[in-house]
Amino acid sequence: MKTPTVAALLAATLLLAGCGAQVAGGGDAARTVTVKRCGEDVEYTTPRRAVVYEGGSADKLFALGLTRHVHGYVMPPANPPVTESPWAGEYAKVKFLSDDLLNRELVVDAKADLVVAGWRSGFSDQRGITPAILDGLRIQSFMHTESCFNYPGHPERVTPFEALYTDLERLGRIFGVEDRARDLVAGYRARVEAVRAQAPGGEPTPVFLYDSGTDKPFTAGSQVPPNDIIRFAGGRNIFAGLDARWSEVTWEAVVRGRPEVIIILDYGDRPAAEKIRFLKEFPATSKLPAVVNDRFYVLDYNEGISGPRNIDGLEGFAKYVRDRKA
Template sequence: MRTTRAVPLLLATLLTATACGAQVGDADAAATTTVPRCAQSVEYREPRSAVAYEGGSADKLFALGLADKVRGYVMPPANPPVTESPWAEDYASVEMLSDDLLNRELVVDAGADLVVAGWRSGFSDERGITPELLDRLGIQSFMHTETCWNYPGFAQRVTPIEGLYEDMRRLGDIFRVPDRADAVVADMQARVAAVEAAAPRVDPPPSVFLYDSGTDRPNSAANQVPPNDIIRLAGGRNILDDIDGRWTDVGWETVVERQPEIIMILDYGDQSATEKIDFLKSLPTLRSVPAVQSDNFFVLDYNEGISGPRNIDGLERFGGYLRELRR
């Protein structure tokens, strides 16, 4: 679904300061464009001071060439170093506002006019920072479409990769760079199509279990997060694709029962990918799992697994892995 774009207001002269000294915005700032926030239509002013939460949010803005419109970013400890990003120079050009979770005081103090995050992935009822609360403060918000599937009152369900495309288009409209967004999306779509065309055709497709973390119960990827699409589009099948959710805990008995041929490791946090693999190999419970018996482990970078442009990098790498595995 494409968005509607408002016609910019044409002003012959800039409005001057009011008696109390406040400045009235110029033509571009005064114009609004209507863009969906999940399934809710919202009128957006063009942002000049955006705050991004996590690598996926910042990457989307940087991929659209919007570093000069970014006030700063919030990067929780789980996120790998920004120096590893394809947009490392853009990260270096803006301020890191916090290495903790997103909160209301932070965005207010930063003077943010737009906050980019996900529902329950940045925005949170429990921590008191939601789009509705920010609306009341006069701060705009943008939510990743991938996280909208259970957003109260305005749920929207799309596959995660389609959600990525939609985010790029919506952000392109909000920031008034729709042609740039269309070009970015077209490149992503061409790369995805190339992986799909080269995917191994086997029935049944190779089964994959994503291991995020956890000892007593593993945390993994259900069908509403990008790894599900990465696995599917590359020619595999997520063993938890029947679970309607995002990141979810399951029992080890479920993993054993579904006998994954490949285990995908989400690489982040204090425990390295190698340490996670060693842990899984050490579990007596998993000795009968084909992935463990065959030593079939694939490492997915954290920013390839959360909604963002690097999803396509992860897809291309996993597509290559599956093709090599099937030779």
């Protein structure tokens, strides 16, 4: 059987993303369905005024063709400009609500009937906006499965890319676009398998992801998308044994890991060039193999958080790893 090329799969995925989804029930009829929110069964009625937090949340709905169900988005400064997004045209059709952190007042003022965010990356006990609080206000909420593994009372553990697929399938059920979600996930899985089939053999390349931090570095543990990006591309996250999402570690642990490649997570407000300069000048890291050999790979912020652009991030990093080993 002929295997589709990555380019063909990408073209098919983008074609799907550009089409508006027809929501079940003729496109306008509300429906009720029970879907898991982390490990909890929750009854959802088809949302009409969704508020989404960060690029990953917005991208999931845009990729499913649900733009007309999105009222607006909250985009803190870490996110790169939405004009750089593959869905820039969709962002232009909905309201920009805030460049601050997600909060209850904003959601209430927007008359939202669904809020999409992650646990502790949007929803927060400290800021008084949690699914339980929103339930009490009769506002529906959806949490990224990737963020559920330590959600109090209803944890759910799924590897990061599987969590992306789970979210798309669950959102597909909530909005009645199950077929579209299924096709989208199938396309993403095929692109991932195409990358894995081309991964270099031999010992996996040790990789360190540098998020931020000078006194102590902030990095990716096993529960966030970069861990899957690294391993599917033929690398080994030196902190894959860290049972966490984004976490603080020590420079001593980084040095012990002797990374041959460093992924720089590029924020809108923390440019990659500044982080690379710091690693080259900082005595603890200046002699690392990756630094000495100038092996830095810049990963866009929205390729590193849970969302459809994880697949783009994987394809880009995998090509870098293959080219380095060629």
